[in-house]
Amino acid sequence: xxxxxxxxxxxxxxxxxxxxxxxxxxxxxxxxxxxxxxxxxxxxxxxxxxxxxxxxxxxx
Numbered sequence: 001x002x003x004x005x006x007x008x009x010x011x012x013x014x015x016x017x018x019x020x021x022x023x024x025x026x027x028x029x030x031x032x033x034x035x036x037x038x039x040x041x042x043x044x045x046x047x048x049x050x051x052x053x054x055x056x057x058x059x060x
Contacts, residue, residue, distance in 0.1 A: 003055040004045060005032045013051070020048050 006026040010018045024044055025033050032055065035041050045052060 001034050002037050002041065002045070003032055003034050005030065005053045005055055006051060007053045008051045010051065017048050017051065020044050021051060024048075024052075026052075 004024065006021065006029055009029050010021050013021075024035065024041075045054065
């Protein structure tokens, strides 16, 4: 499992980034989500890496 925190707002971001953040399950800034460690989740995190922060992951 990967813990991910939304650290920046999606205001003024592209629609693709907004949809990616929503697909990761975030609704508020500073929200922490524990997501399964899969290739698709990692790809979404890389897409919005300027908006999120990965917490306590040994592979980060």
